[in-house]
Amino acid sequence: MKPEPWWDEFTIEAEPTDRLLDALHYVKWYKDGTLALRRSCAHGICGSDAMLINGRNALACKVLVKEVAPKVTVEPIRGLPVLKDLIVDMEPFFEGYKAILPFLINADDPPDRERLQSPEDRARFDDTTKCILCAACTTSCPIFWGDEQYIGPAAIVNAHRFIFDSRDQGAEERLEILSDQSGVFRCRTTFNCTEACPRGIKVTKAIQEVKRAVMFRRF
Amino acid sequence: MTTHHTYDAVIVGAGGAGLRAALEASKDVKTCVISKLYPTRSHTGAAQGGMCAALGNVEEDYPEWHAFDTVKGGDYLVDQPAAILMSKEAVDAVIELEHWGFPFNRTPDGKIDQRRFGGHTRNHGEAAVKRACYAADRTGHMILQTLYQQCIRQDVRFFNEFYVLDLVASKEGRAAGVVAYELATGELHVFRAKSVLFATGGYGRMFKVTSNAHTLTGDGMAVCYRRGIPLQDMEMFQFHPTGIYKMGILLSEAVRGEGGIIINSEGERFMERYAPTVKDLAPRDMVSRAIYQEIKEGRGIDGKDYVFLDVRHLDPVVIETKLPDVTEFARIYLGVEPLTEPVPIQPTAHYGMGGLPTNTDGQVVGGARERPIPGLYAAGECACVSVHGANRLGTNSLLDIVVFGRRGGAHMAGYAKEADFAELPEEPERRTSGVLRGLLTGTGGDSVADIRAELQEQMFDLAGVVRREDGLRKMQGILGGLHDRYKRVVVMDKGKVYNTDLMEAVELGFLLDCADTLVAAALARDESRGAHYREDHPLRDDAHWLRHSLSYRQPDGTVKLEYKDVKMGPYVPMERKY
Numbered sequence: 001m002k003p004e005p006w007w008d009e010f011t012i013e014a015e016p017t018d019r020l021l022d023a024l025h026y027v028k029w030y031k032d033g034t035l036a037l038r039r040s041c042a043h044g045i046c047g048s049d050a051m052l053i054n055g056r057n058a059l060a061c062k063v064l065v066k067e068v069a070p071k072v073t074v075e076p077i078r079g080l081p082v083l084k085d086l087i088v089d090m091e092p093f094f095e096g097y098k099a100i101l102p103f104l105i106n107a108d109d110p111p112d113r114e115r116l117q118s119p120e121d122r123a124r125f126d127d128t129t130k131c132i133l134c135a136a137c138t139t140s141c142p143i144f145w146g147d148e149q150y151i152g153p154a155a156i157v158n159a160h161r162f163i164f165d166s167r168d169q170g171a172e173e174r175l176e177i178l179s180d181q182s183g184v185f186r187c188r189t190t191f192n193c194t195e196a197c198p199r200g201i202k203v204t205k206a207i208q209e210v211k212r213a214v215m216f217r218r219f
Numbered sequence: 220m221t222t223h224h225t226y227d228a229v230i231v232g233a234g235g236a237g238l239r240a241a242l243e244a245s246k247d248v249k250t251c252v253i254s255k256l257y258p259t260r261s262h263t264g265a266a267q268g269g270m271c272a273a274l275g276n277v278e279e280d281y282p283e284w285h286a287f288d289t290v291k292g293g294d295y296l297v298d299q300p301a302a303i304l305m306s307k308e309a310v311d312a313v314i315e316l317e318h319w320g321f322p323f324n325r326t327p328d329g330k331i332d333q334r335r336f337g338g339h340t341r342n343h344g345e346a347a348v349k350r351a352c353y354a355a356d357r358t359g360h361m362i363l364q365t366l367y368q369q370c371i372r373q374d375v376r377f378f379n380e381f382y383v384l385d386l387v388a389s390k391e392g393r394a395a396g397v398v399a400y401e402l403a404t405g406e407l408h409v410f411r412a413k414s415v416l417f418a419t420g421g422y423g424r425m426f427k428v429t430s431n432a433h434t435l436t437g438d439g440m441a442v443c444y445r446r447g448i449p450l451q452d453m454e455m456f457q458f459h460p461t462g463i464y465k466m467g468i469l470l471s472e473a474v475r476g477e478g479g480i481i482i483n484s485e486g487e488r489f490m491e492r493y494a495p496t497v498k499d500l501a502p503r504d505m506v507s508r509a510i511y512q513e514i515k516e517g518r519g520i521d522g523k524d525y526v527f528l529d530v531r532h533l534d535p536v537v538i539e540t541k542l543p544d545v546t547e548f549a550r551i552y553l554g555v556e557p558l559t560e561p562v563p564i565q566p567t568a569h570y571g572m573g574g575l576p577t578n579t580d581g582q583v584v585g586g587a588r589e590r591p592i593p594g595l596y597a598a599g600e601c602a603c604v605s606v607h608g609a610n611r612l613g614t615n616s617l618l619d620i621v622v623f624g625r626r627g628g629a630h631m632a633g634y635a636k637e638a639d640f641a642e643l644p645e646e647p648e649r650r651t652s653g654v655l656r657g658l659l660t661g662t663g664g665d666s667v668a669d670i671r672a673e674l675q676e677q678m679f680d681l682a683g684v685v686r687r688e689d690g691l692r693k694m695q696g697i698l699g700g701l702h703d704r705y706k707r708v709v710v711m712d713k714g715k716v717y718n719t720d721l722m723e724a725v726e727l728g729f730l731l732d733c734a735d736t737l738v739a740a741a742l743a744r745d746e747s748r749g750a751h752y753r754e755d756h757p758l759r760d761d762a763h764w765l766r767h768s769l770s771y772r773q774p775d776g777t778v779k780l781e782y783k784d785v786k787m788g789p790y791v792p793m794e795r796k797y
């Protein structure tokens with residue numbers, strides 16, 4: 001049986017320059033050890049601690065206490081089953097990621113040395129290589145909340161990363177997947193995802209580019 | 220209830236080393252990867268600056284120059300055949316990553332671009348050379364992503380958020396499997412295997428100021444150490460000179476590779492005095508000590524314990540395009556604008572050169588005679604091959620993890636194809652359930668957080684950049700007390716589901732054991748070499764100390780030290796000047 005969700009309130013002292021993650025650690029370490037959250041790197045690079053912070057998705061390790069004090073609410077990210085406190089089931093999210101074939105597809109025999117790629121071609125997909133799979137974008141998307149089938153912004157970002165890589169030959173295959181019911185056209189351009197991305201990826205722009213690629217098969 | 224699994228090859232850890240090993244092993248035998256984190260959360264993803272290989276794309280360069288730098292950078296505690304092998308295989312390793320889609324920065328003619336890094340020089344020390352291949356300042360992120368993507372393509376089996384807490388050995392001393400704790404359910408799992416490879420990363424969390432993730436707690440090393448396997452060169456721990464003041468978050472050496480400098484309170488570029496040829500691009504141990512010295516002599520900023528990293532003279536376009544992440548770190552965490560302000564930095568605990576002793580096929584080897592322990596492997600930061608000796612050069616670890624991850628993965632698969640399963644002892648999980656029960660029933664003692672905080676603070680002061688006999692002795696006493704308190708530690712969460720409180724307690728136990736070995740080996744080594752600097756013995760002493768330490772756990776918990784020779788080669792130890 002699942003217990004009903006509840007709120008707990010804690011009052012602690014923290015430096016203005018502490019991370020919100022430090023504050024959560026303080027609660028966990030000194031007030032309530034049962035508080036469950038994921039975290040590892042503590043500087044915004046591993047993607048573990050996306051949560052809803054004062055109503056907006058962000059990484060707890062990238063928000064400073066001074067930005068949210070004196071009172072802050074944290075909740076688990078939305079649209080994925082909550083397992084305990086701030087921990088959600090990430091499997092559906094990673095399934096979406098895997099669905100878009102997130103690996104370089106190129107049937108040619110590779111040369112002895114590196115494949116050449118001009119700096120301009122490399123720049124074409126630079127932005128979307130930054131994704132850390134934290135799910136902040138996907139779980140900020142109202143379409144994703146309402147429709148479990150929607151593959152979500154993060155998966156599309158990662159599709160973009162390969163579709164626009166001049167070395168990749170799998171674009172057709174991926175566009176086929178993305179033009180499907182659950183694919184890219186579910187996006188209603190609400191821009192929540194772009195605001196939520198802790199890596200500053202222009203998520204909506206990437207989605208628009210993928211939409212255009214699906215329509216015109218040009219990339 | 221315990222669940223049982225059977226795989227030919229079990230890999231523990233899903234950072235760069237574990238994933239690279241998995242790609243190799245899973246081609247040939249039934250393989251799984253067990254990781255306490257989702258693979259993409261591993262700390263390999265935090266690596267910034269680059270991975271080196273003598274491609275010669277930008278400047279003339281040869282693997283032999285790279286090998287020399289590695290040996291000299293490691294202050295001659297490097298096993299030279301391993302370093303020579305690594306620098307040769309580096310070129311193929313980089314090309315392989317490129318073929319797998321790694322998005323390297325490119326030269327105008329489309330080749331992989333390269334940049335300078337500390338200690339990497341042309342022709343045996345003439346000048347800095349451009350050897351580091353990179354993707355902006357997120358090279359590790361791209362390695363982790365690329366390897367994970369290939370694992371998806373190859374359908375590698377993962378057990379995520381499973382903590383390996385014990386190694387299972389057969390009576391005749393072969394690896395027979397591991398015991399893991401499933402975080403989601405609190406259940407134990409026994410994985411039976413023909414070969415087991417540990418790739419659990421570093422242990423920087425024993426220090427207060429560190430660039431390492433909260434989860435880098437020396438698990439694989441401590442697990443093996445408790446089963447009688449020695450840890451090699453544990454006294455060799457690297458402090459990276461440019462961590463964000465107080466927080467320790469890394470600002471990559473690439474900042475200096477692109478032309479950044481370090482200045483003291485007088486605005487002086489003091490590395491010109493310490494390393495006249497390569498200056499700010501001297502190896503990390505030297506720069507960290509120079510900072511320590513400047514602070515000691517009163518030239519820290521405002522008399523405090525930090526100095527400045529300065530990039531104000533660089534082209535803003537270079538900063539924004541080649542160093543976007545570290546620039547953002549300074550902005551977010553310090554509120555400093557690097558384009559116009561210098562950035563407060565201090566040395567941060569960064570990388571453990573020591574670890575499970577292995578040969579170049581990733582086999583864990585015991586004792587001075589280096590007999591392989593059948594079926595047991597290690598790769599990456601938790602292993603000690605030893606290619607980093609007493610001080611790792613920047614960009615050599617990302618290289619290490621792919622080169623020796625591949626070699627370990629290949630060998631463990633070959634072994635598993637030939638070998639039978641070793642006999643499992645009865646109830647292999649017994650010891651682990653005992654440990655967990657003990658932690659869950661502890662009453663009236665200290666909290667994990669208090670013990671850990673004291674460990675980190677004291678280790679940073681007494682076993683950090685500069686060490687002395689009295690300080691290390693004091694630290695040994697402190698560690699004894701911390702172990703006693705740990706026996707009575709209280710875990711607040713008694714539940715089964717996502718009990719991260721319990722796992723933090725387990726991790727603290729691992730850290731304490733690793734700290735024991737570090738301090739014991741540092742106390743014994745009365746010389747200064749690489750990252751190990753003894754103020755009371757400031758010179759290198761090749762006659763006595765050109766050898767690797769091996770720390771063994773004694774039944775009473777104390778450390779017994781043994782030594783083995785360094786494998787020499789073409790490079791004769793000389794004074795380390797830059």
Ligand SMILES: Cc1cc2nc3c(=O)[nH]c(=O)nc-3n(C[C@H](O)[C@H](O)[C@H](O)COP(=O)(O)OP(=O)(O)OC[C@H]3O[C@@H](n4cnc5c(N)ncnc54)[C@H](O)[C@@H]3O)c2cc1C
Nearest residue numbers: 232233234236255256263268269383420599600614616617
């Ligand atoms: C901030 C930073 C920047 C760096 N920059 C560079 C650089 O530019 N160039 C360079 O060459 N090197 C760099 N390094 C060093 C390099 O990144 C690391 O040494 C290397 O990535 C370690 O890889 P690994 O695979 O051994 O371990 P990690 O990537 O740390 O992975 C460890 C894995 O083990 C798993 N694990 C741990 N314990 C357990 C357990 N008990 N049970 C199950 N799984 C477990 C974890 O889940 C994780 O998957 C940097 C390091 C840091 C900290």
Ligand code: FES
Nearest residue numbers: 040042046047061
């Ligand atoms: S803890 Fe790694 S992203 Fe926040």
